[in-house]
Amino acid sequence: MPKPRTLALIAGAALLTRRALRRRVQGSPLWPLPALDPPISGRPRSRAWKLLLTAHETIADGVVRLRLEGPDLPRWEPGAHLDLVLPSGLVRQYSLCGDPGDSSSYTVATRLVEDGRGGSREVHEQLTEGMELEVRGPRNRFPLVDAPAYVFVAGGIGITPILPMLRSLPDGTEWRLLYGGRTRASMPFLEEVRKLAGDRLTVVAEDEDGRPDLAALFADPAEGTAVYCCGPEGLMAAVEEALPEGAALHLERFAPRAGADGDTEFELELRRSGKTLSVPAGSTVLAAVRGALPDLAYSCEQGFCGTCQQRVLEGEIDHRDELLTDAERRDSMLICVSRARSDRLVLDL
Amino acid sequence: MSNTQPRPVESERIALKARNVSFSWEDTPLHWVPGDPFTTHTINVLHLLLPAGERWFVHVYKQALPLIKDDRLRADVVGFIGQEAMHSQAHDEVLPHLRELGLDPTPYTAQVDWFFEKLLGDRTLPPGRARRWWLLERVAIIAAIEHYTAFLGDWVLNAGELDRRGADPTMLDLLRWHGAEEVEHRSVAFDLFLHVDGGYRRRVRTWATAFSALVFLWQRGIRFFLANDPTLTGAKASFKDFHQRGRQGTLPATGDMLKSIPRYLGRGYHPSQECSTAQAVAYLAASPAALAAEKREAA
Numbered sequence: 001m002p003k004p005r006t007l008a009l010i011a012g013a014a015l016l017t018r019r020a021l022r023r024r025v026q027g028s029p030l031w032p033l034p035a036l037d038p039p040i041s042g043r044p045r046s047r048a049w050k051l052l053l054t055a056h057e058t059i060a061d062g063v064v065r066l067r068l069e070g071p072d073l074p075r076w077e078p079g080a081h082l083d084l085v086l087p088s089g090l091v092r093q094y095s096l097c098g099d100p101g102d103s104s105s106y107t108v109a110t111r112l113v114e115d116g117r118g119g120s121r122e123v124h125e126q127l128t129e130g131m132e133l134e135v136r137g138p139r140n141r142f143p144l145v146d147a148p149a150y151v152f153v154a155g156g157i158g159i160t161p162i163l164p165m166l167r168s169l170p171d172g173t174e175w176r177l178l179y180g181g182r183t184r185a186s187m188p189f190l191e192e193v194r195k196l197a198g199d200r201l202t203v204v205a206e207d208e209d210g211r212p213d214l215a216a217l218f219a220d221p222a223e224g225t226a227v228y229c230c231g232p233e234g235l236m237a238a239v240e241e242a243l244p245e246g247a248a249l250h251l252e253r254f255a256p257r258a259g260a261d262g263d264t265e266f267e268l269e270l271r272r273s274g275k276t277l278s279v280p281a282g283s284t285v286l287a288a289v290r291g292a293l294p295d296l297a298y299s300c301e302q303g304f305c306g307t308c309q310q311r312v313l314e315g316e317i318d319h320r321d322e323l324l325t326d327a328e329r330r331d332s333m334l335i336c337v338s339r340a341r342s343d344r345l346v347l348d349l
Numbered sequence: 350m351s352n353t354q355p356r357p358v359e360s361e362r363i364a365l366k367a368r369n370v371s372f373s374w375e376d377t378p379l380h381w382v383p384g385d386p387f388t389t390h391t392i393n394v395l396h397l398l399l400p401a402g403e404r405w406f407v408h409v410y411k412q413a414l415p416l417i418k419d420d421r422l423r424a425d426v427v428g429f430i431g432q433e434a435m436h437s438q439a440h441d442e443v444l445p446h447l448r449e450l451g452l453d454p455t456p457y458t459a460q461v462d463w464f465f466e467k468l469l470g471d472r473t474l475p476p477g478r479a480r481r482w483w484l485l486e487r488v489a490i491i492a493a494i495e496h497y498t499a500f501l502g503d504w505v506l507n508a509g510e511l512d513r514r515g516a517d518p519t520m521l522d523l524l525r526w527h528g529a530e531e532v533e534h535r536s537v538a539f540d541l542f543l544h545v546d547g548g549y550r551r552r553v554r555t556w557a558t559a560f561s562a563l564v565f566l567w568q569r570g571i572r573f574f575l576a577n578d579p580t581l582t583g584a585k586a587s588f589k590d591f592h593q594r595g596r597q598g599t600l601p602a603t604g605d606m607l608k609s610i611p612r613y614l615g616r617g618y619h620p621s622q623e624c625s626t627a628q629a630v631a632y633l634a635a636s637p638a639a640l641a642a643e644k645r646e647a648a
Contacts, residue, residue: 029576030569035459036466041400042444042458048373070375072449085371089644134373297411299431300367302646306438307407307430 045325046083046136049073051106053131060188063157064124065097065109068133073103078164079142079252082106083322085134087126091322092119095161095230095252096138097189100168106135109188111157141326142252144168147226150175151217151247153239155231156182159189161252162230166196174222180204180212180235214242221247228252266340270349271313285335285345293349303337310335315345353616355543357536361621363630365428365534367435368642372523374446379580381517386581387571387590388599392524394570396443397457402494403437405465406430409487412471416484416545422537429537432530439523451579457570464566485546486555492542493552493559496613496620499535501601502528503624506632510598518637526636532629535620549616556613 025031055067078100081093098107113120127133144165152175154162159179169175177197181187184205194201204212212235218227221244229239230252243249263281268288270277277288286298286308298308303321311332318341321334335347382388410430417423444454469487474480505511505528511521542552568586575584595602612618633639 030456030460030573033460034463034467035456036462037459039455039459040404040462040466041397041441042448042455044438044441044445047442047445048371049375050373085641085645086648089641089646089648091645091648134371136371295415297407297414297427297430299427299434300369302369304369305367305431305434307411307434 045323045328046139048085049135050132051135053127053129053133054105056127056129059109060190061183061186062112063109063186063188064112065107065188066094066123066127067098067105067107068135069105071104073106074138075103076100076138077140078144078168079161080138080140081142081161082108082138083136084108084123085136086119086122087131087133088118088122090117090119090122091136092123095142097160097163100164106138109157109160111188136322139326141329142228142230142250144228145226145248145250147224147248148174149222149225151221151225151227152177153212153214153217153227153229153231153235154179155229155235156180156187158230158232158235158252159187159193160230162228163189163193165228166193176200176202176217178202178204178212178214178217180231181206183207214238218242218244218247224248226250263339266342267344268340269314269344269346271346272349279339279345284337285333285339285347289335289347289349296349298336301336303334306334308334308336311348313346313348316341317345355539355619356617356622357540357619358621361536361626363533363626365425365432365537367428367431368526368530368633368639369645370435370439370526370638370642371645372439372442372519372638374443374519377446377517377519379447379450379452379578381520382511382599383515385514385594385599386575386578386584387586388594390574390578391567391571391591391594391600393447393574394567395524396440396447397454397570397573398461398566400437400441400444401458401461401465403433403440405469406433406491407437409484409491410541412484413488413541413545417541419544422540422544425534425537426541429534432534436527436530439527443523452574452577457573461566464562486551488538488545489542489551489555490559492538493556493613494563495531495535495538496556496609497559497563498531499620499624500606500609502531502535502629504528504601504605506532506628508598514599522636522638525632526638529629529632529636529639532624533626533633535624539620553614560610 049070051068051070053066054069055065057065059065076096081095084092084094086092094108094110096106097109098105110120110123112124142161150169150173152162152165154177166177177193177200179187179193179201182205184190187205190203202217223246225247227239227243227247228250229236236251240249265278265280268277268279268285270289270292273292275292277292279285279288286301289296299305304323306323309324309332317329317333318339319329319333320337320339323334324332380386380389407430410426414423414426417426444458447454472483474483505524571586575581575586578584591600592603594600612623
């Protein structure tokens with residue numbers, strides 16, 4: 001049995017310690033842990049919102065415009081798109097074509113693709129005013145950069161990301177727009193574009209005017225001209241071909257080319273392991289890598305959990321996931337679904 | 350059979366897969382258990398701890414994969430990683446909503462980030478024994494934490510009182526989807542621990558670490574929320590509040606929590622002896638978020 005004096009001393013010390021700790025915690029309530037700077041949590045890659053579909057109207061042959069309303073919507077920059085989660089579960093990206101300053105509604109427009117993968121058909125035929133739709137985003141993979149002059153080339157529904165760009169350009173900026181489509185009746189926002197662009201606009205309706213004259217469009221460009229093109233693959237290939245020297249090209253593709261058709265075989269180098277593999281058309285990068293590195297982590301194999309994200313050192317990536325941010329997409333990919341746009345891809349593995 | 354070996358219940362096994370869930374929070378009020386900030390914030394601490402914690406699970410398990418020599422366990426761990434990654438993402442999306450409601454969680458979550466990224470991170474260890482020891486220690490800590498996530502998952506699946514109090518349905522679905530997946534994969538972390546080490550002393554040691562850390566972080570989180578909630582003045586957290594809510598059924602009962610301690614420390618313990626996989630599967634078959642995820646994957 002310890003002496004009463006020892007007990008009193010221990011109790012006294014405990015009280016003093018407690019008081020000191022209390023003071024310390026009161027002075028700085030979250031003492032004693034340090035904080036990570038910059039923090040990681042609380043900055044999710046994207047967020048879901050439920051928006052109310054308040055307008056669903058046909059604005060051109062085969063084109064409907066949707067207006068989605070909600071409170072305090074995040075702001076966006078011209079070129080941004082929204083992920084729409086359709087009632088069937090399909091997720092589709094549509095460019096925002098309304099007013100970026102409007103924080104109570106988003107506007108998108110979509111064209112019905114007859115032999116498409118079903119997304120546009122669902123938007124046209126299944127959606128009705130008054131429905132709630134889940135959206136993610138907005139994100140921007142087609143941002144408007146500062147340039148001394150701009151040339152815009154829009155094919156049909158490809159006008160949607162370009163329209164807010166035209167509205168946002170400061171007065172006095174030098175720009176031109178070539179707006180093409182199959183017929184005038186099938187081209188959305190034609191009147192509005194005409195008002196905005198005046199004599200800077202060339203409208204080419206294929207049934208009346210034939211193919212657009214890209215050579216004339218690109219004649220004597222200013223140094224450092226930024227060329228923005230959104231439209232069908234054929235148009236974008238033609239613009240790439242006709243691009244004058246010194247101009248920077250920015251392309252926006254309508255949709256990732258998903259599914260096995262259109263996939264091509266490409267070469268895959270694992271730089272740190274010193275191995276070169278081949279990824280066949282019907283297979284995935286993950287399958288190829290697992291053959292060489294069986295302990296590599298992965299999980300969902302559908303491009304949403306993010307486990308298989310890997311750094312890409314060389315090659316052009318064909319992103320097919322719905323997870324990564326634009327910054328992450330610059331130098332990394334989800335190897336379970338994404339592929340290469342070039343013939344060769346180098347991973348930091 | 351001897352009482353000194355873990356005894357798994359084979360019928361509780363199930364193939365694991367991540368679900369591509371998505372929740373939108375704009376309709377969820379600050380006190381999503383109406384009129385009960387204490388319960389709301391006690392459960393809200395999950396959103397503070399899980400984004401960083403489950404990200405850390407994934408980080409550790411990626412390193413543990415090469416140690417696995419059993420194909421069935423490897424498949425389980427692969428499924429586990431994806432589920433944990435989705436849990437981390439789903440809880441992370443609640444935090445900006447709290448910020449918009451005037452309760453900025455960043456001062457606290459930045460500390461939790463430090464806790465998992467730095468204190469429990471890889472550290473600068475020489476390859477070989479030191480690195481392996483630290484990896485095994487962390488695998489064992491995860492097994493201990495998973496004992497509690499399964500306990501909480503089982504509790505929330507059965508917490509009918511929250512429904513009766515009119516708790517926000519989106520939040521309940523997040524908690525129950527998460528809880529059901531925790532119940533589904535409750536054996537994986539412990540199986541991995543048994544596979545790579547399984548030592549009883551390590552089990553006890555890491556349980557003590559995990560339990561103290563959880564209690565420390567949790568009570569701190571509740572106090573942080575109550576002190577910074579813009580609609581409350583002078584709210585204080587007390588153990589009495591917690592005990593009382595446990596008796597009412599809006600939080601786990603203190604007695605049940607105490608009873609779960611000796612179970613984990615029993616030599617014959619295996620997570621498959623607790624909770625019900627069938628109940629978890631039944632919830633996931635009806636969960637709005639899990640159903641939407643299924644549609645998304647089929648589309």
